[in-house]
Amino acid sequence: MTMLRVRDMTVRFGGITALDGVSLDLNRGEILGLIGPNGAGKTTLFNCISGVIRPDRGSIFFDGHSLTYAPPHVRAKLGVARTFQNLQLWPSMTVEENLMVPMDALGTRNTFSDALYMPFSLYAERAEMERARAILHVLDLDRYRNALAGDLPAGIQRRVEIARALAMKPKLLLLDEPAAGLDAKETSRLSELLHTVRERFHVSMLLVDHDMSLVMRVCDYVYVLDFGKLLARGQPATIRNDPKVLAAYLGEESQQRSGVQSIPRVRSDERPLLDVQGLAAGYGGLEVIRDVSLAVRAGEVVACIGANGAGKTTTLRAISGMIHARRGRITFANRDVTGLAAERIAQMGLVHIPEGRGLFPSISVEDTLRLVSNTSGQEVDLGPAFDLFPRLRERRHQVVGTLSGGEQQMVALARAILSEPRLVMIDEMSQGLAPTVVRQLFDIIRVFREKGIAVLLVEQFVESALDVADRAYVFEHGTIGLSGEASELRSDRKLVAGSYLGTAADEPSTIGAANGNGHSNGHLDPALMEIVAVRVPARVKRALEERAESEGRPAGALAIELLRQVDGHLDGKANGQ
């Protein structure tokens, strides 16, 4: 029953091993989830299967064909379709045309007969239109048929992408973060949609998403990657409670609880240094954050945590003026800075260290730090920065691009501290760094606090972030789901985990109901659900269900009985020989 067989996949980018011998099996009719923290290699594996990246080692087999080195259009012909995280519809074409491209690209159409409007082309054209309409009807997209794809809102475009993939008559549908940019309600509608699609179009799916509520609700089976290796696999319920998975997402549970309590509490009655009210922002047609309200008081360390794609980075960008706020108000140091140019905000003492650090790779350490005088308007003394980071003094003449990741982050922090800011926003400080380096950097954050500099931190290592922070905001679906004192949040590990690993759809009965034809599934033995719903082709499954209904027995029991019969039959054969 294995439809997609991935064996020993290894991919290296330069010196970094993004994927290290990962194997994966996808059965016919199954919805398989692929999850993992940032940089775990999910996207790399996904890109290998969809043909964007060529692996260094390993093989991919699909329905008996090798896909390892097949070009994209060959994969398409074999029945592998995909959607894109960053919406790759053809914007200047109508929704219907978008669906017709894959249909006739896979058919036997001729360019010249098309241009001449030969009868065969006209006939094929009409047949394709019919099919496109049928697909659009199932996905409830009828009314957008003649709209230009580029004019549609992002949520609809996502559905059109799924419709377009289905137009290829795929056997396997690869979904790349289909829930990105959707809010909680839209996400739950998406999960229903995916179940409908499986029922109606008989496709298997491989789903990569950061949104655990979707993965847990939709998937039959989940693979978890971490640091390019397979960390765990199993059914969603098992994965959710797997301590290894929790640790990978939240970081190791920390023993040390130093520092925080000894610092005098900032007075809560004074006006916050940074005050954000009802902020909304996004990119193009995508609104990534909405209704974000948060405050940072002077000298306070505040952490923003939450799953990838929840809107943390976008929030920082909107605050620092890198992107425009669509709604809401941002006040910094008692001045309304909403809509102010980024460099003006920086001059007011709000420094943003973006993801990837925003350094100039071909400039030396010393020159990078001297550039600060540009913002502050006077020649700066580099002494304090070098005192804080002795390593940088040794390497002052080295070009920044040749430094290690941790050293580069030090340069970024040193640059920030030299401009004498009132608030520093740091995005994913520890990304791609070794744990020992990360610990050093977090110590620097403490130094910031001692100097009275407020810090707004976006961090994937939740435990370390909560260790150093006074307060924290937990982002969910583009808004703030949870906030509180860091110590409280840390003690309620379960609560934070919920926002990462999804809180809904625990019970198997929910899965059964979402499966569509619910009445017979409702009283199935949950352990048998997997067998009935997944390992058996949809046609057989339906026959099973019908028979179960007519006999008034659970389908699971029937399946077991049938399997025993087959087993007995095989045994009999073996004995007979």
Added chain:
Amino acid sequence: MTSRLAFRILATLVAFAVLARIPAGFDVGFKFDSALAVIWAFGLLSLVLLTGYVGQISLCQATFAGVGAYTAGMMVASLHIDYMLAVGAGVAAAFMLGVLVGLPALRLRGITLAIVTLGIALVFDRYVFQDHAFEWFTGGTGGWRVNGATIFGLQVDSSKHLMGAYLVLLALFCLVALLLVNLHDSGAGRRLRAIRDSELAAATMGVNLTRYKLLAFGMSAAIAGLGGAFYPLVAGSVSPQPFWLFTSLQFTAIAVLMGVRYVPAAALGGVFMAVIPDVLTRFGHGTFMGHAYEISYDWFQLALGALLIAQLILLPDGVWGDIRRRVHHARASMSAVGGRRVKVA
């Protein structure tokens, strides 16, 4: 769908009938301009396919036209074959060169592709059309003279039969233009436009990029070459000057100015490119309110540059795109229903 096709055929026939009459009343100079306008319109049409439909950049369309012209000129002058056969050979040669130029386009896009095609235009301009090593192809400094050419056994002469050449060119242009408009809405056209909008999505949805990009480059070059192949017939001889680098750049500029996504814009641009400079040199000097003035050909370049800047700000979809939009608005407000988007070209 078929009614739309009938409408298009009708519109093409009307356009042909109207355009065929226009140069008849003018002198030889204007007849030459008209024929030249169609030749340049072919060049612009080739960009409608390549840039407008498929989204590829090329700065060497005049080179394709030049290869068509020289091939046709060589065939007629040295082998004395029928002119129509020579045109076929010219188109074939341009097609092959187009496919070759398309090869780098499989890997490159945007500014790098522009530079590569610019390099090809430069190389052909300097080292093929003007070099001694290729005299067998270019006919030396004098170029090929094709005064004794025949079409289907009839003697044609550039000075006497200019009008006839114009009509043949115009008929061919109308035919190719009609094919291109049809292509836009057909399955193949959709695949080409899919490449323009998102190559990544097109490839993963089963469009064979290699095949369609090479085909687009080849067909585009063939269209430019078809126009170029008639140049010797119209002008009486071939010289490198009309097909130099600057013509290629003008093609791109005027195609964008007129609306690179629309077939009729190519006709508009052809007239603009052939007639305006001639009008300027003819009537661009004299006295106005007592002051003598002199407007030379150089003013055409200046005006083109200024128009391009104005167009990019005021009419981002080009002149024809703007006309089309206005017509649609008027029609929509008249019918007041306006639910469905109507696409013509």
